[in-house]
Amino acid sequence: MEEKQRPWSYKEIIIQCLVMVNIWKAVSGQIHYSIPEEMQKSSFVGNIAKDLGIDRKQLLDHGLRIVTSTGMIQYFELNFNTGHLQTSERIDREKICGRAEMCILKFQVIAESNLKLYVIEVEIMDINDNAPFFLLKGWELKISELSTPGSHFPLPEAQDPDLGINSIQSYQLTGSSHFSLDVQMGENGARHAELVLEKPLDREEQSDYDLLLTATDGGDPIRSGTVQIHIIVLDANDNAPVFSQPLYEVSVSENIPKGSTLSTVQATDMDEGIHGDIKYSIQKIMQRDSQMFLLNSTTGEIILTGNLDFEESSLYEFEVQAMDGGGLSDRSKVVIFVTDLNDNAPEITITFELNSVRENSRTGTVIAILNVQDRDSGVNGEVMCSIPNSLPFQLKKTMDNFYTLVTDRALDREQVATYDIPVTAADNGTPTLSTSAIISLQLLDTNDNPPLFLQSAYTSYLLENNPRGASVFSLKASDPDWEENSRIVYSITESQISTSPLSSYLSINSETGVVYALTSFDYEEFQEIKFLVKAQDGGSPPLSSNISVTLFILDQNDNAPQILFPSPPTDDSTGIELAPRSSEPGYLVTKVVAVDADSGQNAWLSYQLIKATEPGLFTLGLHTGEIRTARFFLEKDALKQSLVVLVKDNGQPPMSASVTVTVVLADSIPDMLTDLSSVPVSEDPQSDLTFYLVTAVAFVSCLFLAFLLVLLALKLRRWKNSQLCDNGSVHFDGAPISQFVGIDGVRAFLQSYCHEVSLTSGSRKSQILFPIGSCTNTLTPQQAPDKPGPLLVIGDSNTVTEEAAIHQVST
Incomplete structure (x- = not known):
């Protein structure tokens, strides 16, 4: 019997575990803690705020949080009040790590303020929380009575999920002095107990024995488990079964279906009859594995009854026993290797993501942090993460399975406003499995584009004499922001412009860009206006651009020609030009000079001779305005020639001006005066017409006045007769005439008419004058109508004046 080791007390183990809560920071930036299993929820793990060098009061400001993976249980949490890392679930080391020597839970903590990741390792220390136990409640063992003392017989092995000192340390056998225990240490440190026959057996003396096997661990307190051993003494059986091989190794794929035969074990027994009948059974198997496999007790076939999953367990091992009818047996070990298949697609977890970023963000700006996991192993678990090369982003691997998505070059919202970034994680298995995730990113605008005009310069035309407020033209600028x-x-x-500001002539609509004229332009004053238009956006700071605008004022025919020579007379007389009688045809008598303030065809002048005393005697240049003789002068030609020249421009409609030029046929001024004094007065047809018109007007006026006098006389007579009939005598003295004026509306006709007609032609003048008398609306008894005076006619060699004086007639 192996000497028992001194068990450690439970308190000592707890103190040891607490002392082992040591912290160190490795070169990789990892933080390590050690805690015992089965701690209560919210138990202290470590002062993570202190270990990270962060003030516990600023944990929220740093955005410190634990990165969780999809489908994984999170056993820890952060206490933002104390800055401690504490447990969030009860931790069972045996459930998580099985019988692994090291049980480490690894997770990541991210600080969003500086986008820094910290890897945290928590080692789970084993405590004695499991008692040893046997899979079977009872064990039956058949031993031949021929067995010699010292023979060894296998016993069921107890199991304890704990490790080290907390696992099985010893076995004890009680119930009979015929048997003892032989405890041996296996290669992996496990203890195996075998039953040793101490004294010969005699079936006839005692056919069976009941023993109690106790397994004890080394924890504090000490825990133990028992199993009943029932021994049946058999008749002699001198040959034990023998397996064909001591170890059976099988490799199967994890997707093998239920009911498949994994392997077949085989043993032989040289005995005959019941002593040669072999029964197979599974021994020494983990409780969780016992439901995965079924051993056919007759054929030795190992049949799969559960689902294999490489990610849960890649290795299964147990022992099979072959026992004959005489109680002799043999054991062999079976090892089943599960080969991995690529049956798990990678999983993408976005631990940090920005939904929007400014377009002027610097290259290398972090957009997202991703964690990629694949439950497969080996090549099947190797994952590569990628994004399309055409996007302005780059995916960088930081540590373990973490990737950082950063900007790779400058971003421009005007080209692309929104990005849907596909992230693909693919493993290296066959066939390859992949998973995709979409990261949506919106670019925020910055004012990086000034307004741009559609043209490099603008030219517009405006007709002069435009109405005020008229739209001159419009311009447009665009801004892609x-x-x-x-x-x-x-x-x-x-x-x-000149001496006035431009704002008094033009204005612009600040929103539409339409330019309006604030005044009516005159081409003769302005032919063109040059100015700059500024387009400024509403950004901060604002951006702007300028454009040159030229506004041409177009001419209208709004100015009549002005005759410069001969100059217009100031005394209603015309200038006199001399033409020698000896002039030959083509002789230049004079030249009419005129100008037009307009431009272009509106200023193209043409000259026309519209009236002449002697038609055909003179010619007028159409475009020069030169008056020349057309033939030799004759004796019968009048000495005084009147020429009416019309100057007309080429506008639409045309405008014109006229001038009368008097040409005297004489060699010198003294000759001209002598010739004019001897010239008899000739009746001018125009003067006769004037005379007729004046006479007609005077005659119509006399008829109207006569009608008024007759009407008035009739009224007075009627009134006088009515008075004589009433009173017999009539007295008008002292009676205001206004009492008689309004009778039957006669007063409405009592007015004074003053007419003056003046008709002038050349140097001869005829006038008809009606002298203006006093105008009154009442007639006194002393006043009587006067007869109209005679028509006064005054005439001379150049003028004839007719004057008619009509005295005032009042009623």
């Missing part, structure tokens, strides 16, 4: 950064305000750069 967004919202306020693209709202354009138009303005005219202030400058001077």
Whole structure:
């Protein structure tokens, strides 16, 4: 019997575990803690705030949080009040790690303020929380009575999920002095107990024995488990079964279906009859594995009854026993290797993500942090993460299975406003499995584009004499930015036109860019206006651009020709030009000079001779205005020639001016005066016409006045007769005449008419004058109508004046 080791007390183990809560920071940036299993929820693990060098009061400001993976249980949490790392679930080391020597839970903590990751390792220390136990409640063992003392017989092995000192340390056998225990240490440190026959057996003396096997661990307190051993003494059986091989190794794929035969064990027994009948059974198997396999007790076939999963367990091992009818047996070990298949696609977990970023963000800006996991192993678990090369982003692997998505080059919202970034994680298995995730990123606008005009310069035309407020032209600028950064305000750069500011002539609509004229332009004053228009956006700071605008004023035919020579007379007389009688045809008598303030065809002047005393005697240049003789002068030609020249422009409609040129046929001024004094007065047809018109007007006026006098006389007579009939005598003295004026509406006709008609032609003048008398609306008894005076006619060699004086007639 192996000497028992001194068990450790439970308190000593707890103190040891607490002392082992040591912390160190490795070169890789990992933080390590050690805690015992089965701690209560919210138990202290470590002062993570202190270990990370962060003030516990600023944990929330740093955005410290634990990165969780999809489908994984999170056993720890952060206490933001104390800065401690504490448990969030009860931790069972045996459930998580099985019989692994080291049980380490690994997770990551991210600080969002600086996007830094910390790897945290928590080692789970084993405590004695499991008692040893046997899979079977009872064990039956058949031993031949021929067995010699010292023979060894296998016993069921107890199991304890704990490790080390907390696992099985010893076995005890009680119930009979015929048997003892032989405890041996296996290669992996496990203890195996065998039953040793101490004294010969005699079936006839005692056919069976009941023993109690106790397994004890070394924890504090000590825990134990028992199993009943029932021994049946058999008749002699001198040959034990023998397996064909001591170890059976099988490799199967994890997707093998239920009911498949994994392997077949085989043993032989040289005995005959019942002593040669072999029964197979599974021995020494983990409780969780016992439901995965079934051993056919007759054929030795190992049949799969559960689902194999490489990710849960890649190795199964147990022992099979072959026992004959005489109680002799043999054991062999079976090892089943589960080969991995690529049956798990990678999993992508986005631990940090930005939904929007400004377009002027610097290269290398972190957009997202991703964690990629694949439950497969080996090549099947090797994962590569990628994004399309055409996108302006780069995926960098930081540590373990973490990737950081950063900007790779400058971003421009005006080209692409929103990105849907596909992230693909693919493993290296066959066939390859992959998973995709979409990261949506919106670019926020910055004011990086100034307004741009559609043209490099603008030219517009405006007809002069435009109405005030008329639209001159419009211009347009565009800005590819967004919202306020693209709202354009138009303005005219202030400058001077002549001595006045430009703002007194033109204005611009700040929103539409339409330019309006504030005044009516005159081509003769302005032919063109040059100015700058500024387009400025609403960004901060604002951006702007200027454009040159030239406004041409177009001419209208709004100015009549002006005759410069001969100059217009101031005394209603015309200038006199001399033409020698000896002039030959083509002789230049004079030249009419005229100008037009307009331009272009509106200023193209043409000259026409519309009236002449002697038609055909003179010619007028159509475009030069030169008056020349057309033939030799004759004796019968009048000495005084009147020429009416019309000057007309080429506008639409045309405008014109006329001038009368008097040409005297004489060699010198003294000759001209002598010739004019001897010239008899000739009746001018125009003067006769004037005379007739004046006479007609005077005659119509006399008829109207006569009608008024007759009407008045009739009224007075009627009134006088009515008075004589009433009173017999009539007295008008002292009676105001206004009492008689309004009778039957006669008063409405009592007015004074004053007419003056003056007709002038050349140097001869005829006038008809009606002298203006006093005008009154009442007639006194002393006043009586006067007869109209005679028509006064005054005439001379150049003028004839007719004057008619009509005295005032009042009623």
